[in-house]
Amino acid sequence: MHKEDHTLGNALRYMIMKDPDVEFCGYSVPHPTENRINFRIQTKGPPAGDVFGKGLANLSEVCDHIQQTFEDSIKQFKDEGMESQ
Known part of the structure; x- marks a missing residue:
């Protein structure tokens, strides 16, 4: 995958490993x-x-x-703030 790094790599590796049909999943960054x-x-x-x-x-x-x-939490927080005014 081009223009990607550990941020996506580790999250995607985790999701793929949750699949019961997967024996191994790993990723590497060829060079820093x-x-x-x-x-x-x-x-x-x-x-x-x-x-x-x-x-x-x-x-x-x-x-x-x-x-x-x-987004729901932000809306709830703002709504609660308006109620207390």
Whole structure:
């Protein structure tokens, strides 16, 4: 993956490893000055590309949930502040 680093690499590795069809998932940064990561996925049968795509989709869902929860909390905080005025 080009223009990515440990931030995405570690989160995506975690999501992929949660899949019961995955035996191994790891990533590496070839060199600290390079903005890319290489993934290695070993599965119990399904194609690694499919597992990778599923991991990206799952991570995206988690990020959407976190963002929505954060926005709901901000709204609740602001609403409570207006009630006390």
